[in-house]
Amino acid sequence: xxxxxxxxxxxxxxxxxxxxxxxxxxxxxxxxxxxxxxxxxxxxxxxxxxxxxxxxxxxxxxxxxxxxxxxxxxxxxxxxxxxxxxxxxxxxxxxxxxxxxxxxxxxxxxxxxxxxxxxxxxxxxxxxxxxxxxxxxxxxxxxxxxxxxxxxxxxxxxxxxxxxxxxxxxxxxxxxxxxxxxxxxxxxxxxxxxxxxxxxxxxxxxxxxxxxxxxxxxxxxxxxxxxxxxxxxxxxxxxxxxxxxxxxxxxxxxxxxxxxxxxxxxxxxxxxxxxxxxxxxxxxxxxxxxxxxxxxxxxxxxxxxxxxxxxxxxxxxxxxx
Amino acid sequence: xxxxxxxxxxxxxxxxxxxxxxxxxxxxxxxxxxxxxxxxxxxxxxxxxxxxxxxxxxxxxxxxxxxxxxxxxxxxxxxxxxxxxxxxxxxxxxxxxxxxxxxxxxxxxxxxxxxxxxxxxxxxxxxxxxxxxxxxxxxxxxxxxxxxxxxxxxxxxxxxxxxxxxxxxxxxxxxxxxxxxxxxxxxxxxxxxxxxxxxxxxxxxxxxxxxxxxxxxxxxxxxxxxxxxxxxxxxxxxxxxxxxxxxxxxxxxxxxxxxxxxxxxxxxxxxxxxxxxxxxxxxxxxxxxxxxxxxxxxxxxxxxxxxxxxxxxxxxxxxxxxxxxxxxxxxxxxxxxxxxxxxxxxxxxxxxxxxxxxxxxxxxxxxxxxxxxxxxxxxxxxxxxxxxxxxxxxxxxxxxxxxxxxxxxxxxxxxxxxxxxxxxxxxxxxxxxxxxxxxxxxxxxxxxxxxxxxxxxxxxxxxxxxxxxxxxxxxxxxxxxxxxxxxxxxxxxxxxxxxxxxxxxxxxxxxxxxxxxxxxxxxxxxxxxxxxxxxxxxxxxxxxxxxxxxxxxxxxxxxxxxxxxxxxxxxxxxxxxxxxxxxxxxxxxxxxxxxxxxxxxxxxxxxxxxxxxxxxxxxxxxxxxxxxxxxxxxxxxxxxxxxxxxxxxxxxxxxxxxxxxxxxxxxxxx
Numbered sequence: 001x002x003x004x005x006x007x008x009x010x011x012x013x014x015x016x017x018x019x020x021x022x023x024x025x026x027x028x029x030x031x032x033x034x035x036x037x038x039x040x041x042x043x044x045x046x047x048x049x050x051x052x053x054x055x056x057x058x059x060x061x062x063x064x065x066x067x068x069x070x071x072x073x074x075x076x077x078x079x080x081x082x083x084x085x086x087x088x089x090x091x092x093x094x095x096x097x098x099x100x101x102x103x104x105x106x107x108x109x110x111x112x113x114x115x116x117x118x119x120x121x122x123x124x125x126x127x128x129x130x131x132x133x134x135x136x137x138x139x140x141x142x143x144x145x146x147x148x149x150x151x152x153x154x155x156x157x158x159x160x161x162x163x164x165x166x167x168x169x170x171x172x173x174x175x176x177x178x179x180x181x182x183x184x185x186x187x188x189x190x191x192x193x194x195x196x197x198x199x200x201x202x203x204x205x206x207x208x209x210x211x212x213x214x215x216x217x218x219x220x221x222x223x224x225x226x227x228x229x230x231x232x233x234x235x236x237x238x239x240x241x242x243x244x245x246x247x248x249x250x251x252x253x254x255x256x257x258x259x260x261x262x263x264x265x266x267x268x269x270x271x272x273x274x275x276x277x278x279x280x281x282x283x284x285x286x287x288x289x290x291x292x293x294x295x296x297x298x299x300x301x302x303x304x305x306x307x308x309x310x311x312x313x314x315x316x317x318x319x320x321x
Numbered sequence: 322x323x324x325x326x327x328x329x330x331x332x333x334x335x336x337x338x339x340x341x342x343x344x345x346x347x348x349x350x351x352x353x354x355x356x357x358x359x360x361x362x363x364x365x366x367x368x369x370x371x372x373x374x375x376x377x378x379x380x381x382x383x384x385x386x387x388x389x390x391x392x393x394x395x396x397x398x399x400x401x402x403x404x405x406x407x408x409x410x411x412x413x414x415x416x417x418x419x420x421x422x423x424x425x426x427x428x429x430x431x432x433x434x435x436x437x438x439x440x441x442x443x444x445x446x447x448x449x450x451x452x453x454x455x456x457x458x459x460x461x462x463x464x465x466x467x468x469x470x471x472x473x474x475x476x477x478x479x480x481x482x483x484x485x486x487x488x489x490x491x492x493x494x495x496x497x498x499x500x501x502x503x504x505x506x507x508x509x510x511x512x513x514x515x516x517x518x519x520x521x522x523x524x525x526x527x528x529x530x531x532x533x534x535x536x537x538x539x540x541x542x543x544x545x546x547x548x549x550x551x552x553x554x555x556x557x558x559x560x561x562x563x564x565x566x567x568x569x570x571x572x573x574x575x576x577x578x579x580x581x582x583x584x585x586x587x588x589x590x591x592x593x594x595x596x597x598x599x600x601x602x603x604x605x606x607x608x609x610x611x612x613x614x615x616x617x618x619x620x621x622x623x624x625x626x627x628x629x630x631x632x633x634x635x636x637x638x639x640x641x642x643x644x645x646x647x648x649x650x651x652x653x654x655x656x657x658x659x660x661x662x663x664x665x666x667x668x669x670x671x672x673x674x675x676x677x678x679x680x681x682x683x684x685x686x687x688x689x690x691x692x693x694x695x696x697x698x699x700x701x702x703x704x705x706x707x708x709x710x711x712x713x714x715x716x717x718x719x720x721x722x723x724x725x726x727x728x729x730x731x732x733x734x735x736x737x738x739x740x741x742x743x744x745x746x747x748x749x750x751x752x753x754x755x756x757x758x759x760x761x762x763x764x765x766x767x768x769x770x771x772x773x774x775x776x777x778x779x780x781x782x783x784x785x786x787x788x789x790x791x792x793x794x795x796x797x798x799x800x801x802x803x804x805x806x807x808x809x810x811x812x813x814x815x816x817x818x819x820x821x822x823x824x825x826x827x828x829x830x831x832x833x834x835x836x837x838x839x840x841x842x843x844x845x846x847x848x849x850x851x852x853x854x855x856x857x858x859x860x861x862x863x864x865x866x867x868x869x870x871x872x873x874x875x876x877x878x879x880x881x882x883x884x885x886x887x888x889x890x891x892x893x894x895x896x897x898x899x900x901x902x903x904x905x906x907x908x909x910x911x912x913x914x915x916x917x918x919x920x921x922x923x924x925x926x927x928x929x930x931x932x933x934x935x936x937x938x939x940x941x942x943x944x945x946x947x948x949x950x951x952x953x954x955x956x957x958x959x960x961x962x963x964x965x966x967x968x969x970x971x972x973x974x975x976x977x978x979x980x981x982x983x984x985x986x987x988x989x990x991x
Binding site: 057060061062063064065066067068069070072076077079080081083084087100101102103105106109110112113115116119120122123124125126127128129130131132134135136138139141142143144145146149150153156157160162163220221225229293294297304308311312315316319 | 700701703704707710714718721722723724729732733736737740742743748751752755756758759762763765766767769770772773774776777778780781782783856857858861862865866869870872873874877884885886887888889890891892893898900902903904908909910911912913915916
């Protein structure tokens, strides 16, 4: 029985990983659709990102003369690291074996690995734009990563576990209480998510050929399947952050067993949550304008401060009480 | 295998190191002796120390011996336990890689004017000194070995003494090493006066009043901290480490700084006795400051070896954050998190030895084949030196603490130790540690940025100078030396459970408490402190990562269009990029300089040139000079000016002083 359960859990884990990869373009399509509607446009179909990926995968790859082997290896590493990071975040079920492989700190580490290769790839061809994008990306991440870690540490310290399943279990089993630390951590994590996934107000995902671009500047020299992998990885990262926020702070509805009915409900719930978050992001991006690059440190310091406040309010107010 | 065999192996290693030193004397006539005899002996000494140290660590036992050397009433005592075994293994492994790497590197120096006798001879003595420090079981031998290590490394720093800057760096190093040595000596003096004797056993048995314990701690922290390059006593480190030959830089940054960590751990965790939590706060504060300052300073550098030296300041900061957490937890009566933090610190010490050794050897390889140490002149080296480029990438990934490499494991452990804060009773301490954790997280992210800069500017893009364009791959020996360290970086990242199991012998021996054996649960998965608390299954994660890469690669290779066509870079369709249009190291650091620049003395000036154009000049100064060193120098100078009045040149006045001193002394002792 135990054996059967673990097989079922492993199958669920693989399914979850596949679902992340499969659903990622859909979320991006949904956000674009909502955004277009808010701007009184009809917008492309929600399936457009899939068509873009298919188109890119079928195209010839062009690589600059000056590119090194790292340029061609980087898309695979970026994609694999991001996808693996996503696979460790519970999407529709807790207690899957993948959460035991990697905890929250490993999750941050895997995203850092992907970013490291992305930035290196940006610098590889030796163009000015690539170096500029890499430099800015590392500035943003240098400020965002500590904020992210502080936010997840707030949760980890509350649950006495850096394991994501542990944190979610703690949320589900403990009595509902409005913890100030969680509110701070949530606010911090939302700001970090905006910065890390390259959304407005830190970066604009809808632009090429703009001197302020960050993420796109690093991808300028990519084409064909390499570009497809990079884009896909960025889409998976967006779902990852969505699932992280949705499932850590509002875990209700996630399947705690592997019964088909529970799984079905869980998938419906997470789809609803992600749609809601995506719509909120679209509204935010419509209302806000992109910041100047040197305003971004203030934005990210706010995120760090909020996350640190969350941690401090936890250790001061909640531990002793 | 037993402990006496381990001790014999270590003794053999000391003998081999001395033999390597002696063999170099023949280099007066035949420079090739260093490459053909001294460096292989050096490698063997390293291997032997590694073997002896590993056996001692794995057996987890203690063996002591008394040497027929020293003073008649004060023989030299040696002791091999788990802690010294660990550090012997650390010294041994890097020395072995350096010994493998060295011959080819030294060959490049044979044509130069600098004396290879000094290089080979002092390298052997340097290794001897480090081995003896770790083995010493009394303060006398410890200090003799410590001075041997400092002096030998002074001569190695001064190796290329034609350059005035090198002489200045070496003198600064000598001065600071002796101020530090003095503090350590006084620290041992405090322990010896309560412990009745210079033997460590006597010091261990003695019980100090808390006030004197704190005095001894402060002296040891200053002394060992100076050697470890902690802020604000770090100023010598970025001057001295880069100017030594690269394989010696690897030893100095990778290993000698760890000997200072050894000294600190031995002194504070073993000899002083009862630890106090206030010490932990001091160590945490200094460690955090060093970590953050070190990485920011590294980010600003454009000289590769200097950058690596600043990054050593940062890594030693992280090690001391771990040690500070350990002291804090142990001092407040929580042995388990304390042990965890100590293991994290020791693990990071080992990791830093490996990847910093690797990176310095890589910098040496670049220097060897292109004679370039300025990042702004490098570029495109990955295609010219593929092996060095690949191995250097492993070093960059490890130092940036990215999974699945070793740096990540020690960072993970340090964070896990910091997350045990909730156990503490005091609210002030509970809120202190999260701030330290934030500093650590910020440091980690900035390290990644720094090494993206290093790798991107040096190895990617296009060559920025003629020397670099003509760089050739380095000889096999040099690649092998880097390869050993790179392989270990990966192995220690994938097999953390075994390493932690081995290191666990140290706290068990020193503190009488170790991690529970359930820490390594199931299939090589780390599971610390509590069930379901935190888990990291490094081997499985590495396999999954490889599998995902392979899967993506395989799936896409099967597509209809497989061709890859080479073309010019697009760069948004502007003019075709040339090498001068690439982002430079200084440009890369500009945003971070703008955000954190006020911590440094940044001076940007425009220097007019003859043809009417301007040259942009950027200097970045270290504020610690103005804040600490210049005032101290001024004070010493004014004090000397006052003392100089005694020196009238008149014999009668001198005799008067002597008489007065005698009278005062007689009055004191009567």
